[in-house]
Amino acid sequence: MDRPTTAWLTATLLLAPPLCAQSTSNPFPSGIDPDRGAIVVRVVDFAVIPDVGGEPARMMLLVDEPGTGRLFVNDMRGPLYSVSYDGRTVTRYLDIDDPSWGVGVQSRGRERGFQSFALHPDFGRQGAPGYGRIYTWSDTPDLEPAADFNPAVDDRSHHTVLLEWAARDPRAARYDGGAPRELARFAQPYSNHNGGHIAFAPSASPGSADYGLLYVGVADGGSGGDPHNMAQDLSSAFGKILRIDPLGSDGRGGEYGIPADNPYAHDVDPETLGEIWVSGVRNPQRFGWDPATGRVYVADIGQGTVEEVSLASAGANLGWNVWEGSFRYTGRRGVDPSGARTDPAFVYPVAEYAHGDPLLLNRAAATGVHVYRTGGITQLRNRVLFADFPSGEIFYFDADDPPSGGNQGFHRVLLRDGAEVRTFLQLVQEKNRAQGRQPSERADLRFGAGPEGRVYLLDKHDGTIRLLVPDA
Numbered sequence: 001m002d003r004p005t006t007a008w009l010t011a012t013l014l015l016a017p018p019l020c021a022q023s024t025s026n027p028f029p030s031g032i033d034p035d036r037g038a039i040v041v042r043v044v045d046f047a048v049i050p051d052v053g054g055e056p057a058r059m060m061l062l063v064d065e066p067g068t069g070r071l072f073v074n075d076m077r078g079p080l081y082s083v084s085y086d087g088r089t090v091t092r093y094l095d096i097d098d099p100s101w102g103v104g105v106q107s108r109g110r111e112r113g114f115q116s117f118a119l120h121p122d123f124g125r126q127g128a129p130g131y132g133r134i135y136t137w138s139d140t141p142d143l144e145p146a147a148d149f150n151p152a153v154d155d156r157s158h159h160t161v162l163l164e165w166a167a168r169d170p171r172a173a174r175y176d177g178g179a180p181r182e183l184a185r186f187a188q189p190y191s192n193h194n195g196g197h198i199a200f201a202p203s204a205s206p207g208s209a210d211y212g213l214l215y216v217g218v219a220d221g222g223s224g225g226d227p228h229n230m231a232q233d234l235s236s237a238f239g240k241i242l243r244i245d246p247l248g249s250d251g252r253g254g255e256y257g258i259p260a261d262n263p264y265a266h267d268v269d270p271e272t273l274g275e276i277w278v279s280g281v282r283n284p285q286r287f288g289w290d291p292a293t294g295r296v297y298v299a300d301i302g303q304g305t306v307e308e309v310s311l312a313s314a315g316a317n318l319g320w321n322v323w324e325g326s327f328r329y330t331g332r333r334g335v336d337p338s339g340a341r342t343d344p345a346f347v348y349p350v351a352e353y354a355h356g357d358p359l360l361l362n363r364a365a366a367t368g369v370h371v372y373r374t375g376g377i378t379q380l381r382n383r384v385l386f387a388d389f390p391s392g393e394i395f396y397f398d399a400d401d402p403p404s405g406g407n408q409g410f411h412r413v414l415l416r417d418g419a420e421v422r423t424f425l426q427l428v429q430e431k432n433r434a435q436g437r438q439p440s441e442r443a444d445l446r447f448g449a450g451p452e453g454r455v456y457l458l459d460k461h462d463g464t465i466r467l468l469v470p471d472a
Contacts, residue, residue: 026305026354026356027306027325027326027335027337027340028352028353028354028407030407030408031357031358031359031407032353032357032395032407032410032412033408034359034412036411037411037412038411038413038414039379039380039396039411039412039414040379040414040415040421041377041379041380041413041415041468042415042416042468042470042471042472043416043457043466043467043469044417044466044467044469045467046456046464046465046466047083047087047090047465048463048464048465049073049075049081049463049464049465050090050463052075052077056437056460056461056462057079058075058444058460059073059074059076059446059458059460059463059465060074060075060076060113060115060116060446060458061073061074061117061197061446061448061458062446062450062458062465063117063118063449064449064451065124066124066451067170068124068170068171069084069085070082070083070084070085071083071085071448071450071456072117072119073448073458073465074114074117075114076105076114076115077097077105077107077113078096078097078105078107078113078138079092079094079095079096079097080092080093080094080095080096080117080175082173083465085450085451091174093173093174094134094165094174094175096136096138096163096180101179101180102179103138103161103163103180104140104142105139105140106139106140106141106158109191111192111193112139112158112191113139114137114138115137115138115139115160115194115196115197115198116136116137116195116197116198116199116217117135117136117137117198118134118135118198118200118214119134119135119200120134120135120200120212121204121206121211122212123167123170124170124171129212130247132166132167132168132169132170132177133164133166133246133247134165134166134167135163135165135198135214135246136162136163136180137160137162137163137195137196137198138161138163139158139160139188139194140158140161141158142159143156143159143187145159145182146185147159147185147187148252149185149186149218149236149237149238151188151189151228151230151236151238152228152229152230152233152236155189155190156187156188156189157188157189157190157191157222159185159186159187159188160186160188160194161184161185161186162182162183162185162198162216162256163180163183164180164181164183165177165180166178181255182255183255184244184251184255186218186237188221188222189221189223189228190222190223191222192222192223193219193221193222193223193282193283194222195217195218195219196217196219196283196284196285196286197285197286197287198216199214199287200213200214200215201213201215201289202289202291202449203291209259209261212245212246212247213243213244213245213259214244214245214246215241215242215243215277215287216241216242216243216244217241217284217287218237218238218239218240218241218242218284219238219239219282219283219284220238220239220281220282220283220320220321221238224303224304224332225303225331226321231279231280231281231282231320231321232279232280232317232320232321232322234264234267234271234272234273234279235273237273237275237276239279239280239281239320240273240276240277240278240279241276241278241281241284241312242275242276242277243259243262243275243276243314244257244258244259244275245257245258245259251274251275258274258275261314262275262276263276263277263314263315264276264315277312277314277315278312278315278317278318279317280316280317280318280319280321280323281298281318281320282301282303282320282324283300283301284298284299284300285299285301285365285366285367285389286298286299286367286368286369286446287299287369288368288370290371290384291371291373291374292399293399296311296313297310297311297369297371297384298310298312298318298369299366299367299368299369299386300318300320300366301366302355302365302366303324304332305324305325305327305334305354305355306324306325306326306327306335306349306352306353306354307352307353307354307355307364307366308324308325308349308352308366309349309350309351309352309368309384309386310347310348310349310350311347312347313347317345317346317347318346318347319347319348322343322346323343323348325349325352325405326340326341326349326352326405326406340405341405349405350397350405350409351386351397351402351406351407351409351410352406352407353366353407354407357407359391359393360388360390360391360393361391361425361441361442363390363442364388364390364391365388366386366387366388366389367386367387367388367447368384368447369384369385369386369447370384370385370386370447370455371385371399372399372453372455373399373453374452375452375453375454375455376452376453376469376470377455377468377469378470380396380413382398382399382400383396383397383398384396384398384399384402385413385447385455386410387424387445388445389443389444389445389446390442390444391423391442391443392423392424392425392428392442392445392459393412393423393424394412394414394415395411396413397409397411415427424445424457425440425442425443427466428440428443428459428462428464431462437461437462440459440461440462442461443459443461444460445457448465450467454468455467455468456468
């Protein structure tokens with residue numbers, strides 16, 4: 001991009017004045033460079049998800065189901081929709097909050113609700129073990145059933161449940177199966193930091209060790225600072241990414257299995273959970289696989305100072321709550337900028353940024369992660385996409401040569417809508433005005449992955465799914 005263009009972008013796209021960090025220490029005083037390496041990608045409206053009770057859908061996740069040739073997208077209030085590949089047909093496939101199921105979705109507040117879902121890779125393969133299987137990860141107000149996993153405190157806000165739904169005919173327009181089977185139940189001590197993301201490794205093939213294994217992101221239980229130190233406790237499921245076999249039976253409660261190659265499956269300590277794949281996470285809202293290398297990237301929401309994207313692998317400890325990003329966590333005071341990345345026992349971020357960065361709004365939270373290897377958008381090819389979901393700022397870094405921490409190894413992705421270049425939040429606000437709604441102050445951006453390498457953008461404020469497309 002030439003200098004006049006970048007200067008114009010700087011002047012027109014910074015949406016808020018510099019804000020103070022929420023802690024007393026800012027390890028990145030120089031801030032994210034808004035111009036250096038910035039690229040522009042064309043975006044179009046793709047589909048509209050219906051309002052619920054007059055309010056826009058609170059979309060969290062979009063996934064492709066190639067066996068039936070549809071996309072699926074959820075609303076935090078409970079509905080799961082199918083969307084045709086051309087975006088023209090949107091059908092309510094299932095509502096997990098329908099009273100007839102007896103599930104009950106607790107969706108009050110910003111962080112609770114229908115968190116995530118995953119379709120078994122055998123969903124559309126008739127005769128396969130996972131045929132018709134859908135997994136949902138949601139918060140419920142029902143505290144009566146005994147939880148499989150309890151926090152290190154007696155307080156209870158709600159439960160988070162992992163459920164399996166079995167469709168008789170996966171190609172049917174609407175879910176035609178029975179009530180769900182409960183795989184696991186987590187007692188949540190606080191209303192925030194609940195579930196996160198669940199997913200099957202998309203590039204795993206039948207017969208491979210990873211095929212049909214479900215990755216489950218479990219946050220640290222909430223409050224702030226992980227007050228009960230659960231993320232570093234290998235006897236606790238909180239603050240972890242778990243890896244389970246949803247069709248197995250040797251896990252806690254007998255409703256799922258523990259893969260034999262999990263890092264702690266044969267640990268000599270009987271207190272260590274064999275389900276754990278990664279420890280030391282705070283709020284792992286999203287993780288994504290690189291189809292070319294098999295690397296797994298995790299976007300973990302920070303406490304009050306540092307947001308991070310990290311590489312994860314079996315047995316990795318991402319540091320929380322000893323470290324926040326590359327820095328020693330010092331409690332409500334923030335982080336200690338000295339002595340960064342000095343303990344080899346932990347895995348440190350590839351990319352990170354501070355809450356007080358001038359480019360962002362008054363809050364920060366990392367999301368993502370999508371590795372763009374195939375598809376027609378040449379400026380995104382071989383790049384890792386992540387974002388700050390409150391501000392809607394989108395970033396990228398090199399997938400073949402990832403950075404080694406800090407906020408200088410990644411760059412902005414701006415969006416071209418017609419002749420205008422905008423941020424994602426500006427697109428949402430413009431749509432709000434056209435809808436007669438008050439423009440949202442947040443973007444709540446999430447990525448979705450579709451066929452042929454397509455990348456979709458979701459939000460919670462205008463009901464619109466957008467698609468990144470090649471230049472005309």
